Amino acid sequence: MTLDLDTARTIVAGARRHGAEAGLKPLTVVVLDQGGHIVAVEREDGSSNARVAIGFGKANGALALGMGSRSIMARAEQQAYFVNAVTSAVGGSLVPVPGGVLVRDDAGTLLGAVGITGDTSDNDEAAAVAGIESAGLTAQVD
């Protein structure tokens, strides 16, 4: 585990605080370690059934390809068949829209990723960035 639970909880709290202050719809926040395994999840009241799977897919895709899910969306716009193929190759969980953000420390070391879903993809991403920065870490959105 490269992103510890205290850090993950700080990220979740920061992202949810951003969502509340910005008046966003209910958010689901998923924090993964560098290996793509869940460290913490919170699904706010009113989030629909698949939100954890979607948030996981955003964060997992970012770690799978080493880029924020915003960049994966750009690739999907150009070569949908490539993103479909990678999704299939990695076992089916890769959601190519903004909101999957890599987490790095000051030295640039990859610690994990955050996936958020519930509002627009842009707003989801902004909440992820806010959460990561509230923990004193660096967010990579693309």
Add this chain to the structure above:
Amino acid sequence: MTLDLDTARTIVAGARRHGAEAGLKPLTVVVLDQGGHIVAVEREDGSSNARVAIGFGKANGALALGMGSRSIMARAEQQAYFVNAVTSAVGGSLVPVPGGVLVRDDAGTLLGAVGITGDTSDNDEAAAVAGIESAGLTAQVD
């Protein structure tokens, strides 16, 4: 969602506090709503990669069959093929050892389930019960 996030967070905190006070190994706590969807997860530092999947499988199995995972273990001891078949039928995630505990309110209404893994199955279950009771709710272990 029948088990709200504040309640889930209270359960997680209560279960982890029990684990710390009892000197248990690092725990992973998964809280599901009545539909079997994750509301909250926390994986303590040092928990191995599959712990969220195992905790989910305990809680999901409990909801799948309407009994605590301790009872599913009893069935597995008698008819392993039945539990294997149900596991396959529900899509693969049903872990038949103690630690998957149903959550009910005072009126007996089913609200969701908690799955804990990390220490012995008996200790995992005790942590789940402690968490559920710390939220003023009723735990059903079998």
Add this chain to the structure above:
Amino acid sequence: MTLDLDTARTIVAGARRHGAEAGLKPLTVVVLDQGGHIVAVEREDGSSNARVAIGFGKANGALALGMGSRSIMARAEQQAYFVNAVTSAVGGSLVPVPGGVLVRDDAGTLLGAVGITGDTSDNDEAAAVAGIESAGLTAQVD
């Protein structure tokens, strides 16, 4: 096994040497025998989590259809649904972008395939060709 381990190791070393000399991003190199089974893999430091799956999918696709993955991309550009269907039919791992290159001996006999990922698809393919040729074998990119 039609492509032996010594040859596979030579191909991996040649591909990685090409990558280092050309200043490419960290590469993942997957070498398959003619039956589509892994002989050797090396994932360079900094490669993201899904790189082995992607490299495997490029090489496996090449063997699945008997053409370099560059040609499969051409087909995907024209008939994405065909490539999607084949991907599903073969069990999910076929990545239709350049970097999956067939390996033949002097007589044209098919020995296996190399899949490389990490830099642009064109650069990935160039590294695969360099690796194959460093082993005195013939590369088929399309």
Add this chain to the structure above:
Amino acid sequence: MTLDLDTARTIVAGARRHGAEAGLKPLTVVVLDQGGHIVAVEREDGSSNARVAIGFGKANGALALGMGSRSIMARAEQQAYFVNAVTSAVGGSLVPVPGGVLVRDDAGTLLGAVGITGDTSDNDEAAAVAGIESAGLTAQVD
């Protein structure tokens, strides 16, 4: 990636040297980082088709449960239904016989795991230990 490629290559070479010196059957050596992702694989000539999948399953199982695959075998001997259920819950790749060995550094930090298959399970495990120790690291077999 918590176990770098140079280290993985040293482990593979040490394990294969052990196999050659002990006169073992052809070995397949799989090295995973802490997240369960392949860093290096070598399949010796004469290894059968599924050997990479088996070696992966031994190492992945060890990381999934945080114990060497020898301990998972002991659990399977007592509660086969539990190991079957976990295998299903984690997506199907967990091979509960010796030969999946955790890799730790001097401080006890988990770096990854090695999975070896080809000879008897005991001999596979001995090769894994030899490889890990040849890299100056600590092997955890149970």
